[in-house]
Amino acid sequence: MKTISLSEHEVRAAVSMREAIDAVRRGFAGLARGEFEMPTRTALRDGRFLVMSAHHRPTRSAMVKTLSVNFDRAPAITGTVVWSTLDRLDHLIADAGAVTTLRTGAAVGVATDLLAAPDADRLTLIGTGGQAPDQVRAVHTVRPLRRLTVVGTTEERARSLADTLRAELDGTEIRVGTDPASAVGDAHIVCCATSATSPLFPASALPAQVHVNAIGAFRPTMRELPDELLADSTVIIDELGAVLEESGEIIHALRAGALSQDDLTELGTALTSAPAGHGKRTVFKSVGVAMQDWTIARLLADKFLG
Template sequence: MGWSSTGRPVVRSSGRPVEGFVGLAAGEFEMPTRAVLRDGQFLVMSAHHRATASAMIKTLSLNFDRAPAIAGTVVWSETGRLDSLVADAGTVTTLRTGAVVGVATDLLAPAGAGRLTLIGAGGQGPDQVRAVHTVRPLRELTVVDSDPRRAEALAEQLAPELNGTHIRTATDAASAVGEADIVCCATNATSPLFPEQALPAQVHVNAIGAFRPTMRELPDELLASSTVIIDELDAILEESGEILHALKANAITEDDLIELGTALSAPTAPGSKRTVFKTVGVAMQDWAIARLLADKFLP
């Protein structure tokens, strides 16, 4: 879903990611806040979909000093099936995070947006680009990473998939976002990646990297000047460092935060030219990917 020049919604997104968030907003899921051990190094997430009597449990360890950073399993089961599905947690996490960024970008980015700056060339980076490119075909891509070799490696990896897209790399995020239509932040930063004034007047920003209160990718000033869409309020208030920081600084209030499922169910034009989608990841997303796999591979 995106916005036309008249401010009316243009529906394009479909499928399980959209259905999942709409269902989450409608109360179709039983979804406890995830268990966090050793300050985020070990995570346990679960979701139960009442209508299908199906459930998903994901357990993982997270270590940014290794590749891949995520190791663990996703287990999906349904009362009507004898077999359960077991999948790699890292792969499912990457797929579901890319999928929700695609949904949010389609909802919030201008229809003609085609210049993406990706900050963070780690394991989540490729599917961030693929998701955005699916809903907003890219004319330009800038890959930013503090390690220029990682940025160049990702640019080379993506080049065959982005035929006709001009790709460049950079090490300085602040200068790289100045002409972007869309920015994707996929880092483990503990302080803002760029100042608010470095962004153009109209831009959509996806922030997926910070998933603990001690982590932060976005400045308070950006959140204060933007329409802010989040994945799920309880999870955000528990885990999102940038949202918690902005709330404490009185830059925003809880009333400024709009859940994605609500925005998809009753779309209205964004209240500002800048939009932000902040996600810490919720178990329903893993359930949605696992159910797709179960429908394909289980009898």
């Protein structure tokens, strides 16, 4: 029996964003087929401590992730991911922060590839925390960017992230700002990765055709998008049970009558059948589900356990 333990650097070195996107895409398709046993995650102290688990029936393998979330420290997400299978004694343990940001970015890559216009090449990123870089990497993987606008709470934070990403985005024009509403006006794609508790911009600030990813709000008390945007968009979610339990945007829009559950299409379903749209705007709302962590853990297990 052996146990492999992987650091953040080792996770990053082992799995490319393209590999992660392809694996998460297969995972969402498998979720739609009923391949996963996946309880709703346990959230303690209003989401500051999280426990997530997923069992993949065809491979008799499972993943359990435990983490803590504190936006007042860096990194905000710390913890462990443990992968195991009934068919062998070996285990793999990986840094939860790296797995979480990678799989969240990958889900955005899958959704953006499906929903954004084929020629979309202008991204506005709102948020400069630990999730933000992989949002850009994922979008750039499926829609090579001609322009990136980074919006932070301060220009210094936005510029710092822009400088970090510059080396990875050769030939991309990079701008920075502090006002989300003015920064989304001519975007083709918008990524929201914040801890906001109220909408970041009005729906009227967006162009008529745009794809919006929202991954920051993962508790009912958090909210990045306005009801008006959700009411006027094709809305794709990661998993119905999860968003009804945890997504502040979806819960608020349902209570306000801006949405009904029939308006929500899970990403796994949308990958095989085009969702019915309300207009030219599309939204992907994700709170993150354990299947995504399993897909990255499975990639790592294949590479390190053989």
